[in-house]
Amino acid sequence: GPKVLQIPSHQIIDMGQMVTLNCDPVSNHLYFYWYKQILGQQMEFLVNFYNGKVMEKSKLFKDQFSVERPDGSYFTLKIQPTALEDSAVYFCASSLGQNTEVFFGKGTRLTVV
Amino acid sequence: GEQVEQLPSILRVQEGSSASINCSYEDSASNYFPWYKQEPGENPKLIIDIRSNMERKQIQELIVLLDKKAKRFSLHITDTQPGDSAMYFCAASLPGYQNFYFGKGTSLTVIP
Numbered sequence: 342g343p344k345v346l347q348i349p350s351h352q353i354i355d356m357g358q359m360v361t362l363n364c365d366p367v368s369n370h371l372y373f374y375w376y377k378q379i380l381g382q383q384m385e386f387l388v389n390f391y392n393g394k395v396m397e398k399s400k401l402f403k404d405q406f407s408v409e410r411p412d413g414s415y416f417t418l419k420i421q422p423t424a425l426e427d428s429a430v431y432f433c434a435s436s437l438g439q440n441t442e443v444f445f446g447k448g449t450r451l452t453v454v
Numbered sequence: 455g456e457q458v459e460q461l462p463s464i465l466r467v468q469e470g471s472s473a474s475i476n477c478s479y480e481d482s483a484s485n486y487f488p489w490y491k492q493e494p495g496e497n498p499k500l501i502i503d504i505r506s507n508m509e510r511k512q513i514q515e516l517i518v519l520l521d522k523k524a525k526r527f528s529l530h531i532t533d534t535q536p537g538d539s540a541m542y543f544c545a546a547s548l549p550g551y552q553n554f555y556f557g558k559g560t561s562l563t564v565i566p
Contacts, residue, residue, distance in 0.1 A: 397550075
């Protein structure tokens with residue numbers, strides 16, 4: 342079936358450094374999402390993205406976060422600078438439309454040390 | 455935003471019996487309720503969903519019930535098999551973009 346690919350699966354970064362998480366969404370999908378899951382907690386919505394723009398974001402989407410999908414390639418989440426509390430698993434998701442199935446990737450485990 | 459509570463967090467059942475997971479939500483405007491299954495090392499996968507214009511939906515051994523008055527919805531797996539062992543997440547979303555508010559998940563183990 343359709344797959345959302347996330348690269349890498351695990352990334353370790355020094356606090357204060359910049360990190361970019363990459364997501365290869367399902368090829369014809371138009372809506373893109375990032376979720377954050379701290380260990381033992383639920384996945385929490387961060388941001389959605391459509392037509393080159395952030396449509397909605399949550400309180401968790403700090404000023405240090407940004408998303409983009411340059412030239413229809415990877416959908417990326419950039420954190421600059423990283424903080425210890427950014428350590429979590431970040432899930433990317435995509436859907437064709439606003440009321441169609443949302444497909445998730447396997448997640449990228451980010452460890453900020 | 456919306457808040458979703460999910461219980462139980464851990465569920466162990468005998469193969470062939472039924473398993474039930476319950477979720478509740480706060481915002482009566484929520485209109486879409488998907489259920490995702492996640493196996494270790496894999497991505498969460500949609501297994502069944504229900505919209506607010508329905509009270510019950512069944513796909514093979516999976517049944518979801520929605521009680522809008524009580525703001526509760528539930529997943530029932532009948533005739534469980536070892537392959538049903540996984541994490542299960544319920545979610546709710548409000549009209550508009552499909553931003554999901556997830557429960558904390560239920561770890562289901564089906565004992566052969």
